[in-house]
Amino acid sequence: MEQYKDIAPRLIGVREGIGWTVEEMADLLGVSAEKVTQYESGTEEIPVGYLLDVSRLCRVDLTTLISGREPHLKSYSLVRKSEGFSVDRRKDYDYKSLGYKFAGREMEPFLITVPPKSGDDMAETSHRGQEFIYVLEGRLEVRLAGEPLIVEAGDSLYFNSETPHALRGLDGKDVKFLDVIL
Structure with a gap:
């Protein structure tokens, strides 16, 4: 912590x-x-x-x-695959910020890896805005207001982030996805 x-x-x-x-x-x-x-x-x-x-x-x-550091790029920001800024805010998710260098962002893009877990261990969260998920690898269960949705590699999901939501990897494997919060 x-x-x-x-x-x-x-x-x-x-x-x-x-x-x-x-x-x-x-x-x-x-x-x-x-x-x-x-x-x-x-x-x-x-x-x-x-x-x-x-x-x-x-x-x-x-x-x-x-x-605690200020982003400094205003025209564009190129983040190479090994450069994502790790956001150590949850012990069970791996967050990498993909827009951290760009000042004045209007969206927050993340590369997220979520481990598998039991359905009982899913913790709901909600926040203002909208969210877009695009699954790159694995299968992701997203619970929106208690309703389970299965999102697979190549699938995308766009939702109101004020809707209580929780995530977990399926099939005993991590799932990797792009998550954009507006």
Whole structure:
């Protein structure tokens, strides 16, 4: 959980820099003040959707919130296959940001690897925006509001990210996919 401890002070700094209380931030994000406090404490997993909401609300780049470094490219950003910026925010998913060098992004592209797990171990999340998934390898179960959908290599799925969703690899194998959050 070390990564949460690195991100938490940046969340506090952004909020305090704007001059908002925990309660004001919670109200603007549509979450409880308790959740904001938990995320800012660095003791609880911080969902990427929450970080994206904070970055949009506070007009701070997501890369800056996650890494503490500013993206610098404004015309284009080429990320080679071995260069994706690892976003260590969940112990069971491997996130690689594919747009981390580009300043002022309007979408967040990720290369994600999700391991197989039992259906009982799937944890739902939701966040503002829309999401696009394109499966590159394996078979992915996506639960949208409890409804299971099977997405295979070459298939894509576009959905409202406010719909509670959970993911897992199937067939005892990892699944690799592109995930774009708008």
